[in-house]
Amino acid sequence: MTASDVLPATPRLGEPAPDFEAETTQGILRLEDFQGSWLVLFSHPADFTPVCASELVAFAGVRGKLKSLGCELLGLSVDSVFSHIAWVRSLEDKFGVTIDFPLIADVTGEMARRYGMRMSAESPNEPVRMTYVIDDRQVVRAFMAYPMTTGRDVGEIVRLVTALQTTDAHGVATPAGWKPGEPVLAPPPRTQAMAAERATAVGAAGPDWYYRTKETS
Incomplete structure (x- = not known):
């Protein structure tokens, strides 16, 4: 095993979220662009796959609720921005949903490595279903990982954001x-x-x- 094969540790609770600058379906975005807002950052293995499609449709369904909590959505996979755009258009056409949150095209896998989203036992190249909740100070408040075969419960993610904000407020x-x-x-x-x-x-x-x-x- 070479040094390049060693994946970084998953960012820990209470630590600053790793900085990034990434190409997305809505242009170049940086972590600092979300300063003052909460952020749900999630990875999915690949575009045009069934479990990932079900998740994007589900995330679109809770987009309004998250926005009411002052929380943004940001997806990531190692597919190209052109693949993302085609997939979003397909989802909107076939499922009748609007995917109005950006998807990161992490084609080099660098951001997935930095966030501990790649787990070689699941896949040598694709990220697992990792979810981070990052608060308005850009601190990691929660994270969870699902295997490639199991879709997330997005309602639990909304509940988690609400619970964390309740803790902070009271x-x-x-x-x-x-x-x-x-x-x-x-x-x-x-x-x-x-x-x-x-x-x-x-x-x-x-x-x-x-x-x-x-x-x-």
């Missing part, structure tokens, strides 16, 4: 399966005094001192 955590409008969790107490206060607080909701729920409205 200083809380969200329980398993949380949905907007449901109670959130108070941060766990970090001292004995805080635990005692939680245990005796008037009107505190939850089964025990370490598990207290609250409303965000």
